[in-house]
Amino acid sequence: MAPRRHRERLDDEPSTTTPPRRERLRLDDPPRRSDHLTLLDAFSDPRLFARFFKDPQSWIAWTALIAAAFGLPMSADQLAIYRKCTGRTDPPTQQMRELVLVVGRRGGKSRVLALIATWLSAFVDYKPYLDPGERGVVQVLAADRDQAKIILRYVKAFFKLPMLVKLVERNSQFGLDLSNSVSIEVTTASFRSVRGRTVVAALADEIAFWNDEGANPDAEVIKAIRPSMATIPNSMLLLASSPYARKGVLWDMHRQHHGKDDSRVLSWQAATDVMNSSIDPQYLADQYERDPASASAEYGAQFRTDVEAFISAEAVDAVTSDERERPYIAGKRYHAFADPAGGSGKDSFTLAIGHVEDKLPTLDVIREKKPPFSPRAIIEEYCELLKQYGIRKLTADRFAAEFAVEAFKEHGITLEHSLKPKSQIYSEFLPLLNSKTCDLLDNSRLRTQLTGLERRTARSGKDSIDHGPGGHDDVANAVAGVLTSMGIRKYKYDGSMSWVGSIDATRDDAQSPAAQRLSALVNHHSMRGLIR
Numbered sequence: 001m002a003p004r005r006h007r008e009r010l011d012d013e014p015s016t017t018t019p020p021r022r023e024r025l026r027l028d029d030p031p032r033r034s035d036h037l038t039l040l041d042a043f044s045d046p047r048l049f050a051r052f053f054k055d056p057q058s059w060i061a062w063t064a065l066i067a068a069a070f071g072l073p074m075s076a077d078q079l080a081i082y083r084k085c086t087g088r089t090d091p092p093t094q095q096m097r098e099l100v101l102v103v104g105r106r107g108g109k110s111r112v113l114a115l116i117a118t119w120l121s122a123f124v125d126y127k128p129y130l131d132p133g134e135r136g137v138v139q140v141l142a143a144d145r146d147q148a149k150i151i152l153r154y155v156k157a158f159f160k161l162p163m164l165v166k167l168v169e170r171n172s173q174f175g176l177d178l179s180n181s182v183s184i185e186v187t188t189a190s191f192r193s194v195r196g197r198t199v200v201a202a203l204a205d206e207i208a209f210w211n212d213e214g215a216n217p218d219a220e221v222i223k224a225i226r227p228s229m230a231t232i233p234n235s236m237l238l239l240a241s242s243p244y245a246r247k248g249v250l251w252d253m254h255r256q257h258h259g260k261d262d263s264r265v266l267s268w269q270a271a272t273d274v275m276n277s278s279i280d281p282q283y284l285a286d287q288y289e290r291d292p293a294s295a296s297a298e299y300g301a302q303f304r305t306d307v308e309a310f311i312s313a314e315a316v317d318a319v320t321s322d323e324r325e326r327p328y329i330a331g332k333r334y335h336a337f338a339d340p341a342g343g344s345g346k347d348s349f350t351l352a353i354g355h356v357e358d359k360l361p362t363l364d365v366i367r368e369k370k371p372p373f374s375p376r377a378i379i380e381e382y383c384e385l386l387k388q389y390g391i392r393k394l395t396a397d398r399f400a401a402e403f404a405v406e407a408f409k410e411h412g413i414t415l416e417h418s419l420k421p422k423s424q425i426y427s428e429f430l431p432l433l434n435s436k437t438c439d440l441l442d443n444s445r446l447r448t449q450l451t452g453l454e455r456r457t458a459r460s461g462k463d464s465i466d467h468g469p470g471g472h473d474d475v476a477n478a479v480a481g482v483l484t485s486m487g488i489r490k491y492k493y494d495g496s497m498s499w500v501g502s503i504d505a506t507r508d509d510a511q512s513p514a515a516q517r518l519s520a521l522v523n524h525h526s527m528r529g530l531i532r
Contacts, residue, residue: 039066039119047163049115058278061085062112065268069116069236070095085270087259097264100253101240104272104299106279109240113140113203114154120201120236121182122164129198129232130181136200136232140186141221143210143470145174148186151205155184189221199228201236208241208250209469217448218249243297244469245307245454254303272299310426310453310465315433320440320447326364328389329355334364336386336394337481338415339474340404343373351382352478353389354486361432361483362439365389366446368475376407383411395485397422397477418485422477426453426465429480438483449476 040063042048044056053059064078064085071094074082082091103109117138126136140155142148152175159168159176170177175185182200189210202225204210210218222239229235241250258267273279287295296302328334332355341347353365367385369378386394393414396404398421408415418425432438440446452471456464467473 037123038072039070039116039123040072042119042123043115048161049158052111052115052158055278058276059108061270061275061277062108065101065112066116068092068096068266068268069099081274085268085274086266088261090261092263092266094263095234096236096266098237098253098266099239100250100257100265100267101238102243102250102254102267102269102301102303103240103275104270104301105242106299107242107270107272107275107301109275110150110205111154113205113238113240114151114158116236116238117151117184117201117203118155118158118164121176121178121184122159122167122180124200124234125180126200126232126234127181134181134198135177136182137197138182138184138201138203139197139199139225140184140203140205141189142186142205144188145186148188148205149173151203152184152186189218195224195228197228198231199225199235200232201238202229203238204240206241207239208244208248210248222249243301243303245309246303246305247309251303269301271301306457307454309451310455311430311433311450313447313451316440316447316450319433319436319438320442322442324442325366326362326441332357334389334391335482335486336389336391337418337478337485338382338394338396338404339477339481340375340379340396341371341474343371343375343378345371346472347371348472348474349373349375349378350474350478351385351394352475352482353386353391354482356486357439360437360439361486363441363479363483366441366443366475366479368445375403379404379407380411383408383413386413395481397481418481420484423463423465425477425480425484427463428484432483440479443475445475446479449473450479 043053043059043063043066044050050056056063060077061081064074064081066072067074067078068082068086068091071092074091079091083089101109117140121138130136140148140151142151156171156176159165167178167180168176169179174187175183177183189204189207204218204222207218210221222237225237229237239250239253243250243254245251253265254267254269257265258269273281273284284295284299287299293304293306297304334353334355336351336353338352339348339350341349343349348371349369351365351367352363354361354363356362365385367382386392392412393416394408395418396415398418405415405417420428449467449472452468453465453473453476454468456466467476
């Protein structure tokens with residue numbers, strides 16, 4: 001075979017070797033990790049992610065965020081957006097370890113979180129930090145798996161690209177296993193699910209609305225995630241949500257880091273129309289007109305000032321004993337409060353029993369039945385328990401259905417509806433906690449529900465107290481109901497009227513004549529038993 005020939009320029013040095021062939025990037029080639037390829041390059045590359053972001057100008061705020069998150073150079077427009085959304089002046093020069101995104105709804109959070117998850121899992125090399133057989137995990141956490149799957153669907157769409165599809169070794173309903181020893185998983189927000197894994201990136205979606213029920217409040221989940229990322233130097237934690245109340249991990253980290261220079265943590269706050277310029281302005285105007293407080297949080301990305309935590313954890317712990325349940329004591333008068341439920345929804349059927357011990361409202365029993373259940377079977381069980389404590393009459397939530405009244409009556413128990421709304425019960429219960437004049441049981445559900453209560457102020461100025469979004473207060477309602485219905489007087493009436501006119505009640509001239517006449521009248525009726 002004759003040797004292959006090639007053309008030479010006249011000014012070239014003579015060559016007797018065949019020049020190297022120029023490499024061409026094929027669409028079906030797996031992605032190559034390069035120090036020169038950045039996420040912004042991939043974002044605008046037609047062979048990669050550009051097709052998913054068809055109007056680049058409407059995504060310019062997100063490109064500014066990406067540049068800040070990964071320490072990339074910014075254009076003048078991106079720098080202006082960065083300064084507006086972070087309160088900082090100088091842009092970062094290196095990748096952030098933790099990112100706090102407080103962004104209004106419909107701003108594009110889910111798609112960009114999926115983009116970042118795809119980039120980190122496919123284009124970043126974690127093998128130097130992984131042992132043989134170990135897999136790095138990109139975790140997508142949400143309040144439930146259905147919500148987390150919103151991001152997963154975007155991720156799976158990205159991995160259908162010709163340049164990425166060959167990386168996928170296994171595709172399941174809960175994630176992807178890639179050939180580069182990285183897996184993408186969706187999971188519920190649980191401190192147990194993040195243990196035992198090497199997490200290279202964690203994306204907490206809508207963390208402001210994570211359910212506080214059980215043993216997995218947001219703070220505990222994030223606290224469990226951080227050690228799982230400790231051995232990966234370039235790991236990344238992203239907390240993204242539209243804001244809610246001024247409490248929880250999102251609020252705490254935003255308050256701590258927003259507007260402050262930090263080489264590891266970046267807080268980004270932006271309204272919906274800043275991050276998504278294509279949204280209809282009239283729609284936003286209508287939402288603000290309908291409910292300004294809600295729209296300010298949902299679309300303006302402002303933490304709500306009309307919602308605040310009602311009970312502190314310290315107040316609950318101060319009155320919680322080591323006992324989980326107290327037995328019946330002969331000679332004591334016991335009280336009960338129930339919060340019935342139908343058994344087919346999400347609410348539990350709860351019952352609380354208590355008595356007065358040395359003028360101290362004391363909690364003795366907590367019962368909770370989670371759905372599904374038969375209401376009549378639960379009522380029969382509760383009636384047996386009530387009779388063990390000598391109770392023949394109990395109070396129930398004012399919205400308890402009529403069937404509960406009849407079902408309790410069949411077992412010889414009288415059920416009366418509470419005359420107080422739930423907000424009033426909680427308002428009367430708070431002084432018992434703060435003054436340490438009640439005794440609670442050691443019950444994690446009770447503690448979680450009490451500390452999850454929120455006080456909301458309506459535009460009329462009226463306060464309401466209830467559980468937060470996605471939460472429950474069935475146990476808390478029953479406990480507060482029974483402890484505030486025992487007839488303990490919070491104040492003793494002072495018939496001497498010594499508090500009128502002077503603090504010295506021993507002097508007759510310390511009171512005004514009117515006060516002296518009123519005091520004498522009150523004392524006269526008290527002696528006759530008309531005022532007790």
